[in-house]
Amino acid sequence: MAEQVYLRMKKNMEIIGYQELKLKDIAYLSTNASEKEKLENLPIYRITKKDKNIVIIDSFLIIEHLNHDFTNLEFQLIGPPQTIIRIQEKKKSPSVMIAIGVWILLFVGTAMTIMNFHYDVSMQEVHQKIHYLLTGQEKEFPLWLQIPYSFGLGIGMLLFFNHWFNKRFNEEPSPLEVEIYNYQQDLDNYVIHYENKLNDAPPPK
Structure with missing residues (x-):
């Protein structure tokens, strides 16, 4: 046998x-x-x-x-x-200048996206109305709402991506990691389908 x-x-x-x-x-x-x-x-x-x-x-x-x-x-x-x-x-070896350039680009792009979103939904007016409903007073800049909201937005993003530099908060993958995994799976399937060069190759000697 x-x-x-x-x-x-x-x-x-x-x-x-x-x-x-x-x-x-x-x-x-x-x-x-x-x-x-x-x-x-x-x-x-x-x-x-x-x-x-x-x-x-x-x-x-x-x-x-x-x-x-x-x-x-x-x-x-x-x-x-x-x-x-x-x-x-x-x-x-990774280029420090390229890494800094990408970081600045992502930082500016993210900041612009968040600011445009808040402008579109009139977030300042929302805070003003919440302040008026809770205190009965009108105030142009209700900082006691805006400052905690800003910190909460940053903390929420950290929890969403489940990363602080190289440190993970738990073992659960972030939505970004899941999307990257799905993209890699699709890429591998494409490569397997179109790039298989050994199908017609003779066995190695």
């Missing part, structure tokens, strides 16, 4: 530079077979310049290659059917 080898492809991975990929680089293996180490170090694909920045490695080709070389083993695939490899020529 052939020994079982369970293979789970890694869904996404990033590498730096052009290199040879082994099976352990793109998949997790679980088996009691004596050939486990040989399997893990089996060359699968060599990244070259012609691959540009994305490579899709399909599990069907991997299984076909393994069945050809290891006839005494039975391979069971679990998990995602392919691995998306994103290639970076070199690790880029």
Whole structure:
């Protein structure tokens, strides 16, 4: 009876530079077979310049290659059917000037959005009416309402995004993180559908 080898492809991975990929680089293996180490170090694909920045490695080709070389083993695939490899020529250090520029742009854009929203809904008049209803007096700038409201707006945004710099308030993902995850899923599906370059490629030697 052939020994079982369970293979789970890694869904996404990033590498730096052009290199040879082994099976352990793109998949997790679980088996009691004596050939486990040989399997893990089996060359699968060599990244070259012609691959540009994305490579899709399909599990069907991997299984076909393994069945050809290891006839005494039975391979069971679990998990995602392919691995998306994103290639970076070199690790880029973040630019402080770019980060500051993006921060200023986002800060100004957010401030303008909030101010335009408050102008459209006449927030100052709302505060004036609330002040009149509670005190019976008319006041142009009811600061006792406006100042706590301003602090509450900032605190509410922090709680909404669930972040203070690198610190998280709890383990629940923020709506922004959920949207980024959904976008990444859609991007991965597009890449898998249109960028799979290995479908017609011969098994690696």
